[in-house]
Amino acid sequence: MDRPLLHIISHTDLDGVTAAALAWHAKGGRVARVSLTGYGEVDTLILETLASGKEPLVLDLFCQKEQTIDEVDRLYDETRPPFLFDHHKSTFERYGNRKWAVIDTNYCGALVYWNWLSERAQDARTKDVLAKLEPIVRIANDRDLWLGQMPESRLWQALVTMCGQWAVFARLAANPDAALTPEEFDGASEFTERQEARFAEAKEHIWRHGKELAFLCDGILEYGDVSDFCGLLLDRDDNPPEVAAVAARRLGGDWAVSMRSRDGLAGRVLALLKDGKKVRGGGHGDASALYFPRNYTQEQMRDSILAAIKVEKERSAAPKVTLGDLFKGLA
Numbered sequence: 001m002d003r004p005l006l007h008i009i010s011h012t013d014l015d016g017v018t019a020a021a022l023a024w025h026a027k028g029g030r031v032a033r034v035s036l037t038g039y040g041e042v043d044t045l046i047l048e049t050l051a052s053g054k055e056p057l058v059l060d061l062f063c064q065k066e067q068t069i070d071e072v073d074r075l076y077d078e079t080r081p082p083f084l085f086d087h088h089k090s091t092f093e094r095y096g097n098r099k100w101a102v103i104d105t106n107y108c109g110a111l112v113y114w115n116w117l118s119e120r121a122q123d124a125r126t127k128d129v130l131a132k133l134e135p136i137v138r139i140a141n142d143r144d145l146w147l148g149q150m151p152e153s154r155l156w157q158a159l160v161t162m163c164g165q166w167a168v169f170a171r172l173a174a175n176p177d178a179a180l181t182p183e184e185f186d187g188a189s190e191f192t193e194r195q196e197a198r199f200a201e202a203k204e205h206i207w208r209h210g211k212e213l214a215f216l217c218d219g220i221l222e223y224g225d226v227s228d229f230c231g232l233l234l235d236r237d238d239n240p241p242e243v244a245a246v247a248a249r250r251l252g253g254d255w256a257v258s259m260r261s262r263d264g265l266a267g268r269v270l271a272l273l274k275d276g277k278k279v280r281g282g283g284h285g286d287a288s289a290l291y292f293p294r295n296y297t298q299e300q301m302r303d304s305i306l307a308a309i310k311v312e313k314e315r316s317a318a319p320k321v322t323l324g325d326l327f328k329g330l331a
Contacts, residue, residue, distance in 0.1 A: 006032040007049045009042065010059040011109070012165040013227070014157045018133075018140040019059035019085070019110035021172035025129045026117055036165045037061070040282055043068040050075050058084040060109025062095070064285070069095065076100045085113040087144075108144035110137045135178035146235045155180060155188035161224040162191050198222065199229055206233075207302060212309045214241035215302045218249050227287070230260035243269060245305055253294040257301055261286050265312065272308040279304075 006027060010020035020034055033054075035045055042061045046068060049056040062084065063069050076099070084101040087109050096103050104112045114130065114137045121127050136156075143153035156178075160168050180188065198221055207215040214233055221229060230244040243261045250256050259266040264285030273290055274281040281290040292301050 003030075004053055004055045006030055006057060007045070007054045008032055008034045008057045008059070009045050009049070009061065010034075010036055011061050012036050012038060012160075013060075013144070014153070014160050014168075015108040015110050015140045015144040016060040017160060017165050017169050018136055018172065019113055020169055021176060022110055022114060022117075022129075022133050022137060023057055023059060024169075024173050025133060025176060026126060028125065028129075034169070036169060039064055039285070039287065047071060056083050058086075059113055060086060062086045062088065062101075072100060073098070082116075085109060085116060087112050108141040110144075111141045132176050136172065136176060139178055146231070152178070152180065154192055155185065157228065158188040158191045158195070159184060161228065162187065195222075195225060195228070198225060199232065202229060208241070209302075209306055211239065212242050212313075213302070213306050214244045215298075215305070216244075216246045217298050218247045218255075221246060221248075226258045227260070230258070234260060234262060243305065243309055245302070247298050247301060250291075255292040255294070255296055255298075255301060257290045257292065257305070259288050259290065259305070265309065268312045269305060269308040272311060273304055 008020050008023045010016040010023070016036060020036060024032065024034065035041075037045060039061065042058070043063050043065045046056055046058060046063060050071065063072065078099055080100075082100050082102045084098075086101065086103050087105055087107055088103075095101055102112060102116050104115070107115065114134065117126065118130055121130055139150055139153045139156055142148070142150040143157050156168075159171075202216055202220045205216065205220060207213075207217070209215070216229075226246050230246065233244045234240050242265055243259055245257050245259045247255060247257045259269060261267075261269075266288045267285035270281045270288040270290060273279050278293055279290060281288060290301075290305070292304075
């Protein structure tokens with residue numbers, strides 16, 4: 001091949017799936033590998049892609065490790081266009097000046113990439129692709145930013161939850177039309193009606209502890225509900241918690257507690273509580289999970305998370321002493 005293999009790396013939600021489909025069409029049928037993944041795997045995928053000489057295109061995701069950033073800085077050819085398109089605030093604040101990244105917090109990841117392509121599109125084929133994909137990109141933007149202006153965005157997200165990211169990617173790769181088929185509309189509508197009923201019941205049973213924690217016990221939500229429900233609490237509640245947590249008894253009898261946050265607090269709680277023996281866990285800054293032994297009660301898990309939140313907040317509030325501060329007294 002004259003060009004290296006393209007590797008499209010994107011997130012698993014509606015925004016990420018839409019961004020990957022946009023890239024698939026925009027690249028004009030170019031041979032490509034597609035990875036729809038989460039924050040736990042993105043660093044490895046980026047490093048493997050760069051090390052093997054493939055061409056990365058990273059959408060709606062960002063590196064989680066400083067070592068990855070250093071390696072990207074070392075390997076990136078500044079004569080090449082940027083390869084990473086994201087919209088998260090934490091990414092912008094830390095890495096907004098990198099030439100290999102395009103970051104805009106005003107839009108979802110798919111729309112960031114769509115805007116960048118639109119500003120540079122010159123050939124008729126690319127312009128046609130952008131016109132065809134614009135409706136679904138706008139729908140993804142409405143959902144990801146919780147704008148609530150396009151009712152169909154909730155239905156498209158329901159399809160991702162129901163069918164999985166790969167099924168929706170395949171649908172958009174084969175047919176990028178944002179208009180739902182009658183079967184898609186009926187299935188997604190029925191799902192959202194049932195889900196909204198579960199959400200309403202769940203909100204009545206939340207254990208709320210000030211502004212720190214909203215903890216939901218096992219037995220109300222179903223698989224696939226957690227991200228939507230926690231997003232509802234964190235982004236649309238009048239008094240959002242700092243951490244939203246949902247417990248679920250697993251088939252083996254142990255517990256999984258999914259945590260969501262903003263500004264990385266869930267990941268810091270994870271780091272404090274997991275010991276690799278009794279309490280395990282994984283994830284990234286704002287989406288992580290803890291796994292507790294079967295003998296734990298839900299009250300014990302809740303109290304452990306709440307205690308970790310308080311420890312982390314106290315630690316973050318402690319005054320930071322720099323080398324400059326230490327040397328002032330020696331001047």
